[in-house]
Amino acid sequence: GAGVSQSPSNKVTEKGKDVELRCDPISGHTALYWYRQSLGQGLEFLIYFQGNSAPDKSGLPSDRFSAERTGGSVSTLTIQRTQQEDSAVYLCASGRTGFTGELFFGEGSRLTVL
Amino acid sequence: AQTVTQSQPEMSVQEAETVTLSCTYDTSESDYYLFWYKQPPSRQMILVIRQEAYKQQNATENRFSVNFQKAAKSFSLKISDSQLGDAAMYFCAYRSFGSGNTGKLIFGQGTTLQVKP
Numbered sequence: 594g595a596g597v598s599q600s601p602s603n604k605v606t607e608k609g610k611d612v613e614l615r616c617d618p619i620s621g622h623t624a625l626y627w628y629r630q631s632l633g634q635g636l637e638f639l640i641y642f643q644g645n646s647a648p649d650k651s652g653l654p655s656d657r658f659s660a661e662r663t664g665g666s667v668s669t670l671t672i673q674r675t676q677q678e679d680s681a682v683y684l685c686a687s688g689r690t691g692f693t694g695e696l697f698f699g700e701g702s703r704l705t706v707l
Numbered sequence: 708a709q710t711v712t713q714s715q716p717e718m719s720v721q722e723a724e725t726v727t728l729s730c731t732y733d734t735s736e737s738d739y740y741l742f743w744y745k746q747p748p749s750r751q752m753i754l755v756i757r758q759e760a761y762k763q764q765n766a767t768e769n770r771f772s773v774n775f776q777k778a779a780k781s782f783s784l785k786i787s788d789s790q791l792g793d794a795a796m797y798f799c800a801y802r803s804f805g806s807g808n809t810g811k812l813i814f815g816q817g818t819t820l821q822v823k824p
Contacts, residue, residue, distance in 0.1 A: 626811065635713075635798065635816040649811060682750060695742070696812060698752035 595619075599685050599699035606675055607707050614670045614702045618687030626696065627660055627670050628684045636684065642668065675706045709734045711801050713815035720789045721823050727774075728784045728818050730799030738804035741775065741782045742812070747795040755797070758782065760804070786820075794822040 598617040606612050618625050627639040638652035642662045653659070657675075662668040672679055682703045686696035710733045720726035732741070743755040758766045758775050765773050770790075774783045786793055799815040 628814075633819075636814040638811055638813065641811045684750075684752070686752070695754050695757065696752070700749065700751045 597685055597687055597697050597699035599683075599702050601702055602700065603703045603705075605705045605707065608677060609674055611671065611673045612675055612704060614672075614683050614685075614704070616668045616670070616685030616687075616699060618666065618668070618685070619697055620666075622687035622689055622697070623665065624688040624696075625662060625668050626686045626688075627668070628686065630682045630684055630701070632681070639670070639683075672704075675704075677706050680704055680706045709736070709739075709801050709803070709813050711799050711813050711815040713799055713818050715818045716816070717819045717821070719821040719823060720786070722789055722791060724789055725785060725787045726789055726820065728786075728797050728799075728820065730782045730784070730815055732780050732782065732799070732801050734780070734801065736803055740802045740804060741773075742800040742802070743771070743773070743782075743784045744798045744800060744814075745793075745795045746798065746817070752798070756784065789822050791822050791824060794820055796820070 600615045623644040625642040628636040629639055630636050640653055640660045641649040657673045660670045682701040684698055684701045686698045688696045712731050715729055739760045741758045744752045745755050746752045756766050756768045756771050758773055765775050770787045772785045796817045796819050798817045800812045802812050
């Protein structure tokens with residue numbers, strides 16, 4: 594596609610339920626990031642995929658969070674047993690191999706945990 | 708670990724005036740990239756300007772320019788002739804340069820810019 598696509602745009606769930614957030618990066622981009630942005634706050638790094646290398650999971654806040662990237666393209670961020678503090682906008686971004694740092698962002702998935 | 712700090716949570720500027728947003732960072736590396744990203748209310752982040760640390764010349768992109776002070780680890784963004792469409796949240800970001808790094812971008816906390824007509 595022309596840009597980074599994220600779905601769903603908005604998700605409301607009950608505490609304790611599992612959620613999956615999807616990211617479809619720009620075709621050919623090997624780098625893929627997930628960030629979390631709480632209301633009015635900065636971007637918190639969650640996880641980074643680069644080609645076939647092992648992902649950098651150093652930003653995942655707990656073992657309830659996991660992410661995978663299939664075939665070097667689409668990525669899914671899964672949050673198990675959601676908590677109210679998980680409420681945030683989850684942003685996905687992608688970049689080219691050897692990229693100088695410019696990332697192309699999706700519009701994010703807003704997660705609300707009741 | 709590298710850190711990025713934006714000490715101005717909010718700034719305002721009159722339309723057509725000039726405003727400067729501050730950013731400082733901490734790193735032990737000598738080569739890296741610095742960026743300013745803009746996030747309008749639509750949520751989609753957009754790259755505004757990029758600076759390579761090995762370049763002494765400050766980057767410029769139309770009405771946007773930076774003041775890069777490597778020794779002071781400072782990277783401010785100047786917006787000239789401010790327009791209503793410049794109203795957004797601005798993020799300063801850092802990325803390591805070279806092999807062996809994860810390449811992840813580290814963002815500051817953001818500065819919300821209000822443009823008054």
